[in-house]
Amino acid sequence: MTTQPTDGPPPTLREPANQVSPRAVSYWRLTAGIGALVTWLALAIGYAVLPQRPWWVTLLLVLVVGATIVHLVLMPRIRFRVHRWEVTPTAVHTRAGWLSREERIAPLSRVQTVDSAQGALMRAFGLMSITVTTASAAGPLTIACLDSVTARAVVAELTEITGSHEGDAT
Amino acid sequence: MIPDPPPATPPPVPPTVPTPVPPTPVPYPDWERLDRRMLLIGPVRVIRQFAFPAVIALIGIGTSDARWSLGLLPALLVGALALGALPWLTTYFRRTETQLEVRRGLLHRTRVTAPLDRVRSVDLEASLLHRILGLSTVTIGTGVDDTRIELDSLSAERAEHLRVTLLQRAAATSTSGPAPSQAEEGQIVDPHAGPMPEGQDATPGSPAPAVAAAPAEELARIDWKWLRYAPFSLSRLVIVAGAVGALSQFTDELPLDRAESAWAWLLSQALALVLVGVAAAALVGWLAISMGGYVVRWWDLRLVRQDANLRLTAGLFTTRSTTIEEARIRGVELTEPVLLRLVGGAELSTLATGVGSGGTTTILPPCPLPVARGVGGAVLEDPRPMAATLRQHGHLARRRCHVRAQVPTLVAVLPIVAGAYALGIPGWLVPVAVLLLAATGVITGEASYRHLGHALTPDHLVAGSGDVSRVRTALERDGIIGWVVRQSFFQRRLGLATLVATTAAGPEQVQVVDLPLAEAVALAEAATPGLVGEFLDARFEG
Numbered sequence: 001m002t003t004q005p006t007d008g009p010p011p012t013l014r015e016p017a018n019q020v021s022p023r024a025v026s027y028w029r030l031t032a033g034i035g036a037l038v039t040w041l042a043l044a045i046g047y048a049v050l051p052q053r054p055w056w057v058t059l060l061l062v063l064v065v066g067a068t069i070v071h072l073v074l075m076p077r078i079r080f081r082v083h084r085w086e087v088t089p090t091a092v093h094t095r096a097g098w099l100s101r102e103e104r105i106a107p108l109s110r111v112q113t114v115d116s117a118q119g120a121l122m123r124a125f126g127l128m129s130i131t132v133t134t135a136s137a138a139g140p141l142t143i144a145c146l147d148s149v150t151a152r153a154v155v156a157e158l159t160e161i162t163g164s165h166e167g168d169a170t
Numbered sequence: 171m172i173p174d175p176p177p178a179t180p181p182p183v184p185p186t187v188p189t190p191v192p193p194t195p196v197p198y199p200d201w202e203r204l205d206r207r208m209l210l211i212g213p214v215r216v217i218r219q220f221a222f223p224a225v226i227a228l229i230g231i232g233t234s235d236a237r238w239s240l241g242l243l244p245a246l247l248v249g250a251l252a253l254g255a256l257p258w259l260t261t262y263f264r265r266t267e268t269q270l271e272v273r274r275g276l277l278h279r280t281r282v283t284a285p286l287d288r289v290r291s292v293d294l295e296a297s298l299l300h301r302i303l304g305l306s307t308v309t310i311g312t313g314v315d316d317t318r319i320e321l322d323s324l325s326a327e328r329a330e331h332l333r334v335t336l337l338q339r340a341a342a343t344s345t346s347g348p349a350p351s352q353a354e355e356g357q358i359v360d361p362h363a364g365p366m367p368e369g370q371d372a373t374p375g376s377p378a379p380a381v382a383a384a385p386a387e388e389l390a391r392i393d394w395k396w397l398r399y400a401p402f403s404l405s406r407l408v409i410v411a412g413a414v415g416a417l418s419q420f421t422d423e424l425p426l427d428r429a430e431s432a433w434a435w436l437l438s439q440a441l442a443l444v445l446v447g448v449a450a451a452a453l454v455g456w457l458a459i460s461m462g463g464y465v466v467r468w469w470d471l472r473l474v475r476q477d478a479n480l481r482l483t484a485g486l487f488t489t490r491s492t493t494i495e496e497a498r499i500r501g502v503e504l505t506e507p508v509l510l511r512l513v514g515g516a517e518l519s520t521l522a523t524g525v526g527s528g529g530t531t532t533i534l535p536p537c538p539l540p541v542a543r544g545v546g547g548a549v550l551e552d553p554r555p556m557a558a559t560l561r562q563h564g565h566l567a568r569r570r571c572h573v574r575a576q577v578p579t580l581v582a583v584l585p586i587v588a589g590a591y592a593l594g595i596p597g598w599l600v601p602v603a604v605l606l607l608a609a610t611g612v613i614t615g616e617a618s619y620r621h622l623g624h625a626l627t628p629d630h631l632v633a634g635s636g637d638v639s640r641v642r643t644a645l646e647r648d649g650i651i652g653w654v655v656r657q658s659f660f661q662r663r664l665g666l667a668t669l670v671a672t673t674a675a676g677p678e679q680v681q682v683v684d685l686p687l688a689e690a691v692a693l694a695e696a697a698t699p700g701l702v703g704e705f706l707d708a709r710f711e712g
Contacts, residue, residue: 011691013655014707086705093705099659105694106652106672107701135523138679139652139672 013103016086016093024083024145027125028076036068085143087154089161092132094141104141110134111162116155118148130154201262201273205325207303212254214299220250263321270310270336272319282319288312290498290524292333294491296326301489308332311524337479337493385476389548390534390541392471392484399515399536400464401457403507468535473545480520480549482533492531498522500649500675501630502546503530504556506539508638516542520549521645521676529676546644555630555644560623566664567684568619575615575637579607614638624682624693631671631697633682645680649673653694653702657687669694 047053047061079098086093092111095103115131122128128151132141146154224246261274270289272282291311300306306329310319324332469486480499483491501521510516518534525531533549534542547553583604590600614637621641623634630644654670661667661684669682669690685693695702 011695012688012707013691013702013705016705088704091701091704097657101655101657101662103655104652105654105702105705107698110651134651134672135674136651136672136678138670139654141652 013093016084016095018085020080020083020085020143020145021127021147021150022080023125023127023147025076025080027122027127027145028079029072031121032072032075036072039068040065083144085146087158092141092158094143096142096144104139106132106134106139106141108158108161109165111158111165114155114158114162116151123148128152130158132158198266199264201264204258204261204321205305205323205328206258207305207325208258208323209255210303211299211305211323212257213251214254216250216254217247220246257322261321265332265335270319272321284310284312284319286336288524289336289495291492291494291522292336293493294329294333294489296323296489298487301487306330310336333491333493337495338477386474386481387476388472388474389480390471390473390545392468392535393537393541396515396535396537396541397461397464399510399513399538400460402509402513402515403460403464403517403536404509407456464535471535473533475548480533482531492525494520494522494525494531498524498675499549500673501643501645501680502549502556503644503676504542504546504642505636506640510536511640514539518542518546521643521673523674529678550630550644550646552627552629554627555625555632556642558625558627558632560625560632560634560642562619562623563666563684563689564686566666566686567622568616570660570664570666570684571619571622572612572615575611575618576608579604579611582607622683624685626693626696631680631693633680635681635683643680645671645673645675647697649675650698653698654679655687655690655694671697 043061043064047057050057075098079096082095082097082101084095089108091105091107093103093105095101111132112135113133115133116128117131118128122145125145126148127145128148129145130143130151132143134140143151143154256276257274260276261272263270263272265271265286269286270284274280289310289312293309293311294306295309296306300323304326305323306326307323308321308329310321312319321329321332323329466486468484471484472482474481475496478496479493480496481491481493483489499520499522503519503521504516505519506516515536516539517532517536519530519532521530523529534545543556544553546556550556586600586603589595590597618637621634621636625632626647627644629647631647631650633643633645635641635643650671650673652672654672656668656670657666658668665687666684667687667690669685671680671682671694672678673680682690682693691702691706695706
């Protein structure tokens with residue numbers, strides 16, 4: 001007595017309609033760059049104080065530095081391409097990640113809170129993140145690094161829609 | 171009952187807000203206190219808590235000056251009495267038409283207000299001491315989060331009365347209209363945030379309807395034939411392991427390493443005997459502990475359905491009674507731990523909102539699989555989720571299961587080789603050990619693939635999971651409040667995805683692992699029609 005998915009062409013989720021702010025690329029690159037700088041500094045100090053430097057230590061150092069550079073160059077761009085969002089009158093849909101992917105969908109009738117957050121660096125870039133939570137701890141939807149004007153509009157829109165729903169959303 | 175003098179503070183929350191339609195302004199009932207017998211339990215509890223450090227302190231002081239410690243003893247006793255009486259002195263509660271209010275605290279005062287239509291579960295618990303005095307602790311679960319209101323303690327009759335009226339009230343209000351409660355989140359309202367909205371849709375004018383207690387339908391009752399499953403459930407093994415660990419501290423004292431040439435042979439024989447003896451003792455001890463624990467916890471187990479509530483009572487010394495509003499039970503989980511499964515046993519728990527302890531309540535002890543299945547079906551009011559054949563996830567999912575199961579083998583190879591080299595163990599043992607590990611991996615990998623699966627019944631989403639133990643989770647489709655489609659880097663290469671149904675009940679999510687992506691999307695759409703549909707690729711719509 002199980003309902004199996006119907007035959008025919010396999011359904012797929014389409015891309016959510018909107019991209020985040022293009023400034024997010026620079027923001028992600030800057031934050032990743034800060035992380036990379038700290039890593040390099042630690043590695044350089046470690047390498048400098050080593051009494052002797054076998055070839056494989058040098059190789060390891062080069063590999064790690066190379067990996068952070070690749071991360072710095074590729075991650076923000078891929079992330080920007082992957083990271084998309086959409087709000088319809090009935091649901092929110094987000095897609096995020098860069099190596100892994102995660103798509104989240106929540107009906108607005110089950111939304112409990114709409115939060116926005118803006119760190120100091122994000123403010124400098126004019127960015128803002130929105131988090132939509134439901135009654136499940138497993139299901140918060142985050143739209144990272146929206147243009148802050150858009151973000152405020154989206155928050156207002158979401159608050160208006162969710163405010164009109166009744167029930168305790170569980 | 172106790173003639174409680176009203177406390178000195180005036181009743182807060184004066185109805186300053188003009189109420190829309192107050193037919194007859196119901197006077198606030200008086201604040202009630204906990205049971206007076208708590209004055210006995212409180213100090214006992216405090217003394218028990220502080221006995222150990224106090225004794226140590228007394229001994230410490232006693233060695234320097236004996237009179238000091240004797241002088242201190244009465245002071246400690248008085249302190250314990252005062253501290254133990256504090257909860258009784260400072261806790262008040264009352265039940266108005268629409269809400270339950272609890273006030274407590276001496277210096278830091280808190281006041282918790284819970285709308286009655288938010289009451290989801292009421293637990294009564296009585297330890298041996300409580301039972302001797304005829305008391306029960308009442309714990310009330312509200313809303314979707316883990317904040318619970320505890321009243322420790324009321325007399326057994328008052329507690330029972332509170333349980334019945336609270337839940338009847340909750341049932342009455344939640345069936346009185348399509349929109350039982352407000353959309354806002356705060357279940358526990360902070361009194362300092364402003365006056366409570368008075369115009370709740372809690373059907374004013376109709377006081378708690380005295381619903382005649384419907385006949386209770388019994389879903390399960392303890393059957394002592396189930397006791398044979400107790401030793402196969404390892405949940406109590408942790409305690410035993412701790413005891414063994416403590417005992418092993420003394421093994422250093424055994425003269426094992428003093429075996430010299432003449433004694434060596436004799437001792438090695440004795441050692442074997444000792445080992446057999448220890449093993450036998452461990453087995454007997456395990457049987458006693460596991461079965462004893464089973465009896466103590468599940469004595470007189472009854473699971474009944476009454477007035478749209480599910481009620482579980484059990485316990486030999488400490489009696490527990492858990493009552494959950496049935497509408498809040500969003501699913502059940504049937505677990506067959508590996509050992510229990512060998513003998514055909516299973517355990518059952520419910521996934522609910524507002525019950526605390528992670529939202530899951532174990533409702534059946536280790537018992538025969540058909541019993542657990544039957545009760546699961548009865549709780550869900552639909553036998554299909556427990557019986558449905560699970561749709562398996564295909565050869566790619568199987569490959570991932572096997573790869574995952576071999577990770578420990580790969581991790582272990584290096585230490586095994588190094589260990590063999592360092593200890594001078596013959597070389598041929600290394601491949602044997604690795605092969606053994608790999609074979610175990612093959613078995614667990616295949617098992618975890620066999621356990622993987624999903625099914626969709628008219629009302630429930632069913633997910634199968636577990637590596638060595640088999641778990642079947644059935645979640646009400648109506649309780650799904652969102653979807654997550656997750657693909658790791660490796661899953662993407664294989665076109666697989668993990669589908670997560672988020673919910674407010676139980677562990678707040680149900681995972682269907684390693685599903686082909688298209689099937690994951692189709693399953694989400696089929697389980698909650700319309701929600702995912704608008705995000706489907708246009709080519710496949712209609």
